[in-house]
Amino acid sequence: MxxxxxxxxxxxxxxxxxxxxxxxxxxxxxxSASEIMDSLAHMFTEMGVPVPDVDTLRSYVGPPLLDSLQMTAGFTDVEAWEALNVYRDHYDQHLLRSxxxxxxxxxxxxxxxxxxxxxxxxxxxxxxxxxxxxxxxxxxxxxxxxxxxxxxxxxxxxxxxxxxxxxxxxxxxxxxxxxxxxxxxxxxxxxxxxxxxxxxxxxxxxxxxxxxxxxxxxxxxxxxxxxxxx
Missing domain, CATH: 3.40.50.1000 (HAD superfamily/HAD-like)
Incomplete structure (x- = not known):
């Protein structure tokens, strides 16, 4: 990208x-943006939250994800940790494709x-x-x-x-x-x-x-x- x-x-x-x-x-x-964004989309879907647009997803690439999930996505601390674990489980299967x-x-x-x-x-x-x-x-x-x-x-x-x-x-x-x-x-x-x-x-x-x-x-x-x- x-x-x-x-x-x-x-x-x-x-x-x-x-x-x-x-x-x-x-x-x-x-x-790694494609793999990260795919895992983010999976995470939002699993969390029952609408998947953000491409530009918003791209903004998550780089900064600490836990902070972004709280500040950008508006998750509570508990929700952010749950979302982070969902993301990591999915991304771990794809990180070597980058x-x-x-x-x-x-x-x-x-x-x-x-x-x-x-x-x-x-x-x-x-x-x-x-x-x-x-x-x-x-x-x-x-x-x-x-x-x-x-x-x-x-x-x-x-x-x-x-x-x-x-x-x-x-x-x-x-x-x-x-x-x-x-x-x-x-x-x-x-x-x-x-x-x-x-x-x-x-x-x-x-x-x-x-x-x-x-x-x-x-x-x-x-x-x-x-x-x-x-």
Whole structure:
């Protein structure tokens, strides 16, 4: 699924050598919107709620789902947890169908070859995220894989970024010049909470309004590579 994000990409060379790179997963590494939206539609049907339109369903892709079910769908806490479990049961059967975006593995290869540690920072449950990376042969590029906890106590992007940074630091890795790669405004805000800038990828699910505070917006894997390793 192609993003409507149309901010003019920044093409200047990266301002410094990055000490670590954090990657989002959905909309950044894998094109998972179709599978997520299908599982959301199934969930709403099972909950006896009319299935929202496509644009509304797409808005659920990225931010923590439990929060969205309460704030956007208007579910109570109990209903939101029931809906989340219905969603997870369905999505778990389909999550491995999502393809990797073209060129992304090459970027991961180049960043790793440059000696820059890579961590995943996703609001998807960590167990699911690891399964997706392993299925696609990408886990080998990641020093750490940080995602949401199963009980959702760690689910916001800021919390996940904090966990990814903590794990890298525990390995003795310098994170003072880390950068986030994502596709939504949630990635920018979550990383900014830890003074980490974000490069937004145009092939994801964001809108132009979400790109304003990004360090850069890139339109291709080659351009992303140039920002990360020159």
């Amino acid at each position: 192609t993003s409507p994000l149309s901010t003019t990409p920044t093409t200047a060379a990266p301002p410094r050598v990055w000490s670590a790179v954090l990657f989002d997963l959905d909309g950044t590494i894998v094109d 393809p990797v975006f073209p060129g992304v593995e090459g970027v991961l290869q180049r960043v790793q070859a440059a000696g820059i540690p890579i961590a995943l920072a996703t609001s998807k449950p960590e167990s699911m995220a690891r399964e997706v990376l392993e299925h696609n042969g990408l886990a080998k590029y990641f020093t750490d894989i940080a995602g949401a906890s199963e009980d959702e106590t760690r689910s916001t992007k800021a919390d996940v970024v904090a966990e990814a940074l903590r794990r890298l630091q525990a390995r003795g890795i310098d994170t003072t010049d880390a950068v986030m790669v994502g596709d939504r405004g949630y990635d920018i805000l979550g990383a900014a909470a830890h003074d980490v800038p974000t490069i937004l990828v145009e092939w994801g699910y964001g809108s132009p309004a979400e790109a304003g505070d990004a360090l850069a917006v890139v339109h291709s894997a080659d351009q992303l590579r140039s920002f990360l390793v020159g």
